[in-house]
Amino acid sequence: MQHTLEQLKAFVAAAEEGSFSGAARRLGRAQSSVSQSVQNLEIDWGVELFDREGRYPELTPQGQELLEEARLLLRRSADLDRRAMAHSGEVEAHLTFVEDELVPLPFVFRILEGFKERFADVDLEIIFASPDEAEAMIRSGRADIGATVFLGGEPDGLSLTRVMDIEFVHCVSPRHPLAAMETVGRTELEAHRQLVLSGRAGSGLVPSEASGIRRWASNSYYVVHQYACEGHGWAVLPRFMIEHDLTAGRLRTLTVPDGSRRLPLQLATRAEPDLGPAGRWLFEALSAARAQDLGQIPFSSVFLMPD
Template sequence: MELRQLEYFLAVAEEANFTRAAERVHISQSGVSAQVKALETELGAELLDRSGRIARLTAAGAAALPYARVALDAAADLREAIDEINGLVRGRLTVGMVTGCEITPLFAALAAFHREHPALDLELVEGNSADLIASVIAGTADLALVGVAGAVPPHLGALVVADEGLIALVPPDSPVVGPAGLPLTELVSYPLVTLPEGTGIRSSFDEACVTAGLIPDVVLVASAPGAVAELASRGMGVAVLSESMASVHPGLVSVPITGVDVPALLALVWRPRSSPALDALLPHCRREFGDTTTP
């Protein structure tokens, strides 16, 4: 007894016609008829009454039909289970991260995942947040660590890992240094060094400037936070970064920027119901970052 024989028998039973059944399973009518006849021979009973224009179930056919359905459903479940295992054994997982990423919990999550599934290929891609989000939506990336302004994109699963204000980062002798924060209206009078457009930090800053009707003087743009800070340390301008980015540069002074109502978020984003490999990686991410998941 073969699964295809059960499939063809089920098709004829549900279509009540050999021609329509053949069209459904994409083989010739004679092929369907031959396979159903072989099944009847093996079972020792006619399953279909072929005497009229409509193929009707015999008593034996009616008794066999539910078992045929169960067998085919079980075969489909088996195939799905094996496909899921193969997805974790031979699959590929593409993870995007913002250029110059220094977020160690992401690396810890990837390392733990790799230890559990060493045969699965991991691919890391860097880019700005807008491009990475587009890659996740398009399905060319499974997961991405991105910066966004104010809120994570709708219709994506998300784990917000940081919700921060913006910081002006300057050398200790800079005139920007003072006991209070630096208002956005004053900040824009200085030459600025920022991350590129399309990053979460830059988007928060740009949105705040647009809302306030301000035009910032951005003199230099660097893709990595460390490069932005290094340029500021050499007097090239005031760096605009997030609190966590600024904290790793103790040689510079961090001055909170006031008047920015749009927070800069750092988040992992993914398409729901993406892949078995992603399902296996996400628990590691939640454990390393802490779980504040958006469904």
């Protein structure tokens, strides 16, 4: 059986248009050519695809079943053509973006809406990683673009673009003993359990001058966030991540002398990035992000504590 793409297109068009004449107009071919393509397909497959007894051809049960397979083959063929064009240098077929949890996700989601509209056929892989892991992935070429806050200082040998500053604040549950204090010093902080980020980023790199003697650690800021909301200790978290909880009264910021800290959110690529059109668009869209825009984007409910 040697069916051709032209035969499959004729079959699908006739089924969707409800007539061979309609299929001919859609494909820009003569009606006789479309009819012959379908007939040759029926001969090759040994199956009657259409019942031609009535005024308009109707799909047989066998034709109805094979129609979906024909559509699938045509979609696969179109995907293959697009990927071949991508490899020819017009648009990349695949793009990998690595980010850590300090990247404001709602902002990224909004940018990805624009990416999806412009580059629907580009496979986008998004990986969550610690700053150390993100750096290694970019250096090795495993990732094309990274967005992260380098808690330990800016690494050498990468191209870095400062996007915005992330503000970190000390916070606790209103039920926590520290919440009743007007000003909290280092001695008071160290007397209570600290909720910290662990993993390769290192708990010692949490942006706080104080360190709790007792600690609960997680490799996820969102888990630390939840621990804090439940009153298990004090934490230093990005303000954008807890803004909704502050408004809802689930968390309270602590007034800590010299406790406020801002760290830059950086876009990172290799020193000489080899980005195609999709990568360049994503990089430029992320580069244009501004901290003040975060207040206009609601934090998705999937990341919020339940009321």
